[in-house]
Amino acid sequence: MRGIREVILEVEGVSETDLRVWIEYGWIRPARSEEDYTFTEVDIARVSLIADLRQRMGINDEAVPVVLDLMDQIYGLRRELRRVLDVVDRQPEPERSRILQALQEHASDDELG
Structure with missing residues (x-):
């Protein structure tokens, strides 16, 4: 400090x-x-x-709080994503594989449009 x-x-x-x-x-x-x-x-x-x-x-100075707020949101989302990934990593292998497969399918759907 x-x-x-x-x-x-x-x-x-x-x-x-x-x-x-x-x-x-x-x-x-x-x-x-x-x-x-x-x-x-x-x-x-x-x-x-x-x-x-x-x-x-x-x-x-008018834009600084907007940028800071957006960055705080990004850091918060990253923190939450890390928590989700930690939970996924603790799952037994079959469940973890199903989750990862579903994420890949979802990403493919997003790419298609």
């Missing part, structure tokens, strides 16, 4: 003002202590992502 100063040193091009504004906008939700905010690795990764969106990709 790190404070604002450490995050500023770690993430290039991000100022204390940027962080405080992004926290105010709700783009980042670090824990709050009496003296400072406390950033987890996930928070710092999100700070880095926001910096990239704004600086390297030219995404404006």
Whole structure:
């Protein structure tokens, strides 16, 4: 866990003002202590992502929450897909084969149109 100063040193091009504004906008939700905010690795990764969106990709402040929401949805879907795959992997072989066959058939149906 790190404070604002450490995050500023770690993430290039991000100022204390940027962080405080992004926290105010709700783009980042670090824990709050009496003296400072406390950033987890996930928070710092999100700070880095926001910096990239704004600086390297030219995404404006109005579009950042839309992009973040879409990315959060993608990560959530990936997490759910991993859970489904874990459940499939724990099934006995005949059931696992039937599930995989059904998925292949479904993919073939999608390709046909």
